Amino acid sequence: MNQILAPSFDVTPKVLALAAKVKLLLFDVDGVLTDGRLVIGDDGQEYKAFNSLDGHGIKMLQRNGVAAGIITGRTSEVVKHRVQDLDIKYVHQGCKEKLPVYRRLIAELKLTPEQTAYVGDDVVDLPIMLQVGLAIAVQSAHPLVKKYAHWVTPSNGGYGAAREACEMILCAQGSYHAEMQKYLSGHGGRASG
Numbered sequence: 001m002n003q004i005l006a007p008s009f010d011v012t013p014k015v016l017a018l019a020a021k022v023k024l025l026l027f028d029v030d031g032v033l034t035d036g037r038l039v040i041g042d043d044g045q046e047y048k049a050f051n052s053l054d055g056h057g058i059k060m061l062q063r064n065g066v067a068a069g070i071i072t073g074r075t076s077e078v079v080k081h082r083v084q085d086l087d088i089k090y091v092h093q094g095c096k097e098k099l100p101v102y103r104r105l106i107a108e109l110k111l112t113p114e115q116t117a118y119v120g121d122d123v124v125d126l127p128i129m130l131q132v133g134l135a136i137a138v139q140s141a142h143p144l145v146k147k148y149a150h151w152v153t154p155s156n157g158g159y160g161a162a163r164e165a166c167e168m169i170l171c172a173q174g175s176y177h178a179e180m181q182k183y184l185s186g187h188g189g190r191a192s193g
Helices: 013-019 052-063 077-085 098-109 123-129 143-148 161-172 176-184
Strands: 024-027 067-071 090-092 116-120 134-137
Touching: 013 134, 013 161, 024 098, 024 161, 052 067, 052 161, 067 098, 077 090, 090 098, 098 116, 098 123, 116 123, 116 161, 123 143, 134 143, 161 176
Parallel strands: 024 067, 024 116, 067 090, 116 134
Antiparallel strands: none
16 A cells, blocks of 8 residues: 655644635745746846646645635736646736735635735735735745744745645645545546646
């Protein structure tokens, strides 16, 4: 019989209790779903590199009843294409102030702050992170963001941090082993990420 390995990161019981309540996981983009670098060509076209592990984590999370969303300060066609690929429904780009967008979104979805989580990396993410039930900082986050996070991912933004956040929530909600078992039994579905 195949044995499923648990994710290899430390999480306190308090953080797992917070994660068990999450129904919506929100992400910043630059520095969280990417490594934070902005590559701009001579023609003004912006390029970003996304991690396929993060993408598959988001797909697994959504498959298990936790919605995913993005609230980001920049506007990018690259992000538009990425969220379409991942079937992320709640996408808000070009947000000069993120907190009002967050408040409108959870009101629209009839969620309480305790049912939401946010993954951020910079001080502009703090207004939301101080409101959500579960605030997550990536390892490469600004020190102040890490100070106010409930949990800090082992990996840097753009290098699997979003996947770790997704798997931690899946573990807290008791879905992780069943999700992994699908792949061990050959029923994991199509490749995504």
